Amino acid sequence: MSSMTPPRLLQLAQKSLLGNEALAILSLDQLPREMFPVLFVEAFNSWLLDILKAMVRVWPFEVLPLGALMKNPQVDILKAVLDGLDMKYTQKSDCRRGKLHVLDLRDDGLNFWNVWAKSMDDACSSEPNMRRQPVEHKGPKSALMVIANVSLTATTPDAFLTHLLQWVKERASLVHLCCHKLKILANLICSMSHMLESLEFGCIEELEVCCDWQPSGLAKFAPYLGRMSSLHKLSLVNLSGSLLVTIEEMMESLFQFASQFAKLPHLRSLHIRSLYFVYNHLDQLLRCLKSPLEDFSVTACLLSEADINYLSQCPCLSEIKYLALRVVKLTHISPEPLRVLLERVAPTLMTLDLMGCEITDSQLNAILPALSHCYQLTSLSFYGNRLSMAMMEKLVEHTGNLSALIYELYPAPLESYDTQGIAHGGRFSHLCTELMGILERIREPKQVLFSTDPCWKCAERMVFGLNHPNQCHCYQLD
Structure with missing residues (x-):
């Protein structure tokens, strides 16, 4: 049977x-x-x-x-x-x-x-349980709304997108195209201008620009940005500079672009990554913001002390919830502006990411009192900073009162490495066990991880934490 x-x-x-x-x-x-x-x-x-x-x-x-x-x-x-x-x-x-x-x-x-x-x-079945999917249609019932996320590239025109845009254009009175997320990968503005003009800019809520643009490219794109009145998230990635561009030309292009921020009343999230020309000019990029940001991150950018000073006083960061300075070298910058910034944002800050900033013991010691008052923090990352065991002990003691913390990422103490910078597994595990013990005596931690630098052979980290695998096996064991 x-x-x-x-x-x-x-x-x-x-x-x-x-x-x-x-x-x-x-x-x-x-x-x-x-x-x-x-x-x-x-x-x-x-x-x-x-x-x-x-x-x-x-x-x-x-x-x-x-x-x-x-x-x-x-x-x-x-x-x-x-x-x-x-x-x-x-x-x-x-x-x-x-x-x-x-x-x-x-x-x-x-x-x-x-x-x-x-x-x-x-x-x-004998007892049907029919569930209906709730739907919401905005606009007149006689019109058709097409919702699509659009990615514009520098390669051969996308046949799918080309056909869709042409179809919408020919039925403009019947069809409303709504693009919530726009990603631009084309290096030349002129190569995508006809496609940009096919979009309804007022629908765009998230924009990512990931192009090898010169500052002048930002200036050419600026009028399009100013029409995105519903934009709430903006990401600028890998925008380059040029030795052929003068400081005056760069400043003028940056001003033309940043001035459009005043037309974006709903912008709440700004991410910048690998922007060559932001050095010493961060204030020019942020000064035109009219509303406070909730999410601000800078990744893999070179910042000056003047840039960090401006951040400490920047009005648009007064209500920040998510703050990240990732792979932003702070070693030779005074910790005072960062301390002031943390004091200002302590009532609202929920995520702080200072990964790979090469923060020293003395710098961390200066900001610890301000950090210990960020009672809303749920996520904290100090990965990639070379800190001594003594300073790591102070760090976990100061974060002990932050009872809202759910996710914590700490670097391996300097004593985990030998003089050649190679981590020793047994020593690393022993030191992390001591640090975890200090933390557990103060409060009940949820997810806490300690990590070495990436291995020079396999690029994996050695990680210590509850129920967390030790990915790298290349490091020397005691």
Whole structure:
């Protein structure tokens, strides 16, 4: 006797429909609403484009989260779906069943398909438990909203994006394109200007610019930035400088770009990484901000003492929750501005990341009193700073009263290394055990990790912490 579960009636009906394309298309008006999501997924996976097109025309939900089904952009699938939308909207289909008003091309709508797959199982059980996916459509019901995250690259034009933008442009009175996240990877502004002009800038909420732009590239992009009135997160990555650009030219370009910040009333998050020209000019970048930031990070940038001084007084950091200075060398900078900054932001600060700043014992000692008053801190990282065992003991003692801390990352004490800078596993483990004991006598730690520098052979760290694997095995053991 076979132990295999026999196929359910709905599964048999679904298989029968997909096996006869003409019958499937004719039957869509009579299908129960609950069958549509599972049938759509099967047609999608089997590349049954005509069935997909017909299903879109009579789709019984307000939202079609197509992007969640596509691991990679698939132009043929997109064309079939858009053809189905043409049948519904532009050809004035007489089908009264279709409710589709939102085509979501982002990759974060998987819950819709999971919910309805589970609902199909419930429908076949003795006690159905049908759950509906809540939807919200902004704008007039007569219009179609297309939601997509857009990435503009310097390579061959993306066929998926090109087709979508052209389709939207030709139906401007019927379709509203909403791009929440925009990523720009193209090095030449002129190569993507026509695509930028196809976007509705007022919809963009997150922007990442990761290009090998000269400062003049920022100036050319500035007018586009100023039109992104809903922007709340901005990331600037790998923007370079040039020996051919004078200080005056660089300052003028930076001013033209930063002046657009005044037109971004909702900007709350600013990340800058590997910006050559920010050295000694951080104030020029931040001065035009009109609203306080909640999240500010600087990574792999060279900052001057004047830059750190400005941060300590910067009005836009008065309500900061997440502050990161990662791989920003502070060794030769006075700790006083950082101490002042921590005192200012102590009432709101929840995350502090000072990873790889090469902070010395004396510098850390100067900021410890301010750090110990950041009672809202939930995450703290000191990875990559070379601190002595004595200073590490003071550090864990001062963080002892920070009862909200959930995640703590500390560097291995200097005594863990030999004169060649090689960590010794036994010594490292012994010292970390002592530090953990100090911390446990003060409060109950949640997740605390101690780490050596990355290994010069395998680039992994040796990590000490509860239930945490020791990744690197190259270090010498005592």
